[in-house]
Amino acid sequence: MKRLLLSALLLGGLVSTASAATGVLSQKNISLDLADKLAQSVLQACAKDSYNVAVTVVDRAGTPLVMKRMDNAGPHTVEASRMKAFTSLTTKNPTDNVMKGSQSNAGAANLRDIPGFLLLAGGVPVKSGEQVIGAVGVGGAPGGHLDQACALAGLNSIEKELNAG
Numbered sequence: 001m002k003r004l005l006l007s008a009l010l011l012g013g014l015v016s017t018a019s020a021a022t023g024v025l026s027q028k029n030i031s032l033d034l035a036d037k038l039a040q041s042v043l044q045a046c047a048k049d050s051y052n053v054a055v056t057v058v059d060r061a062g063t064p065l066v067m068k069r070m071d072n073a074g075p076h077t078v079e080a081s082r083m084k085a086f087t088s089l090t091t092k093n094p095t096d097n098v099m100k101g102s103q104s105n106a107g108a109a110n111l112r113d114i115p116g117f118l119l120l121a122g123g124v125p126v127k128s129g130e131q132v133i134g135a136v137g138v139g140g141a142p143g144g145h146l147d148q149a150c151a152l153a154g155l156n157s158i159e160k161e162l163n164a165g
Contacts, residue, residue, distance in 0.1 A: 027060065030126055030134035034161055035065040038126070038136055042154030043070060046141060053140035053150065056081040057126070060133050062089050070140070077140035084123030084147070085137030086116050092132045096121035096148055122147030124155060128162050 030038075035057035042055045047070070054069040054077035064085075069078050084095050091098050099119040102108045112119050121144030126134040136154060138147035155162075 028128050028131055028133045029060045030057065030065065032065050034158060035059070035134065037161070038154050038158050039066040039068050041157040042136060042138055042150050043068060045153035045157075046070070046138070046146075046150040049141075049146070049150075051141035051146060051150065052077075053138050053147065054078040054081040055151075055154075056085045056137045058082075058085045058089055058135050058137075060089070062086050065134070073140045080118060080120070080139030081122070081137040083116055083118035083137065084120060084139060085135040086123075087118055088123030088125050088137065089132065089135035090117070092125055094121070094125070094148065095119065095123035095137075096144065099144075120144045120147075122151060124148060124151040126155065126162065133162075 039055045039057050043053070046053045052070045052073040054067065054073050056064050056078070057066045058064050064082060067078060067082065087098060088095050095118070098111065099121060102111045102119055111117055122139055122141075123135060123137040125132045126136060136151045138151045141147045141150060
């Protein structure tokens with residue numbers, strides 16, 4: 001009888017612990033400080049090639065943390081960078097992959113109709129390990145592939161900090 005009672009108490013404790021654990025999530029997210037470092041690194045990478053761009057870094061929820069526009073960047077570049085970051089975050093893919101997928105797959109062509117999506121290269125997810133914790137978008141270089149190159153260079157510069165967490 002004592003064994004049965006002890007077993008019931010232990011099992012009850014495990015069930016209540018398990019159900020409590022399913023009610024609260026713990027997720028990684030990019031910090032404002034790291035988002036700012038990433039944005040600065042992206043701007044430096046683009047400046048080396050004389051590209052006047054805007055950069056936006058969003059957190060895991062798609063909320064912009066940092067938006068910066070270089071002198072002489074076009075007025076459209078801020079919104080383009082934000083939309084690229086949002087598209088990359090939402091799809092958990094670089095936007096050039098999303099763009100190519102929508103062009104080669106008739107079933108994915110409607111992606112362009114999702115509010116806030118921009119199917120141009122220049123958006124890249126920010127990952128800590130395999131977990132997407134944000135995204136960066138760049139707009140204004142003379143080609144989306146160049147925007148993306150700047151974003152990747154910025155990510156490479158903070159790689160150690162991303163993998164430390």
